[in-house]
Amino acid sequence: MERNNICPHCESENVVNRGLSKTKNRGTQQRLLCKDCKKTFILDEGFWxxxxxxxxxxxxxxxxxxxxxxxxxxxxxxxxxxxxxxxxxxxxxxxxxxxxxxxxxxxxKPKLSGKVYADETTIDCQRRNDIFWCSIDWDTRFINATLYAPNSQNLKDATEFMKRIGKARRPKYIQTDGLPFYPKAFTKTFYTRYKKDRVEHRVNNVSKTKKHNVRIETVFSKIKDRVYDFRGLKAVWSAPILMAGIVLQHNFIEEHTTTGENPCTLAGFDLxxxxxxxxxxxxxxxxxx
Ligand SMILES: [Zn+2]
Structure with missing residues (x-):
């Protein structure tokens, strides 16, 4: 990927470095000169x-x-x-x-293993409950799909969630809990007559099996912990943005405790x-x- 130096005045790419400038709040910054319109500017690297x-x-x-x-x-x-x-x-x-x-x-575009674990979390937003749907690709621990919905679980949202899971690559299997909407949403999204393209739906009915997938639960419980803090948020519109932030934090910032790597690194990003x-x-x- 290339750095893109463009003059903010005339959009010319014909720019050269022109010494350093002291800024009031952010120390010394590189000043650039546009050779076309002869104006100088400081490049906006996100903190302008x-x-x-x-x-x-x-x-x-x-x-x-x-x-x-x-x-x-x-x-x-x-x-x-x-x-x-x-x-x-x-x-x-x-x-x-x-x-x-x-x-x-x-x-x-992440490179994923296709072994997917999906879950939903209820977010208590004062007067109503939102649902945060979230799935993790097993080998990379990359969160590969989310859906933030301002209503309780339903077939439409479950189907949209399944579509998002299948977006980057066709999964090998998806494990969900026993939520009744999943089988239908799954069939709608992944049904095929061809054996080689089949996606397996694994249902882990915890109330029956009493078994959690402990390894994947740690990721979800981290998310749930953080969501708990959002309960007092007055600005309901900001909940989905903050949830996206939690996903970014998981995928791109923090090293996963088991793999010792950032999920984005395991998903093939060399950032x-x-x-x-x-x-x-x-x-x-x-x-x-
Ligand atoms: Zn210019």
């Missing part, structure tokens, strides 16, 4: 016009998504860095950069994001076409 340092902003995104509330984050910033921002500002940063990075990673992975992803999302 932000009033705080990118290291502070990415730390907030990272820590919020790995389990610190926006209010606690605000308190930590004040205590340790004497930075005064509201908890809403913290949440605004989190949402802004989730959306930015999500748009970027949506274009990437040069550096040690501060959120910072790296945001820059990639901002400068690449």
């Amino acid at each position: 016009k932000m009033k705080n340092k990118e290291s502070i902003i990415t730390m907030c995104v990272d820590m919020y998504l790995s389990n610190l509330s926006s209010r606690k984050m605000r308190n930590q910033l004040k205590r340790h860095f004497n930075i005064k921002v509201s908890h809403v500002t913290v949440l605004d940063w989190v949402r802004k950069y989730i959306l930015k990075v999500q748009k970027f990673v949506d274009k990437l 040069d994001v550096g040690e501060n992975r959120w910072d790296g992803l945001i820059r990639m999302a901002s400068i690449q076409t």
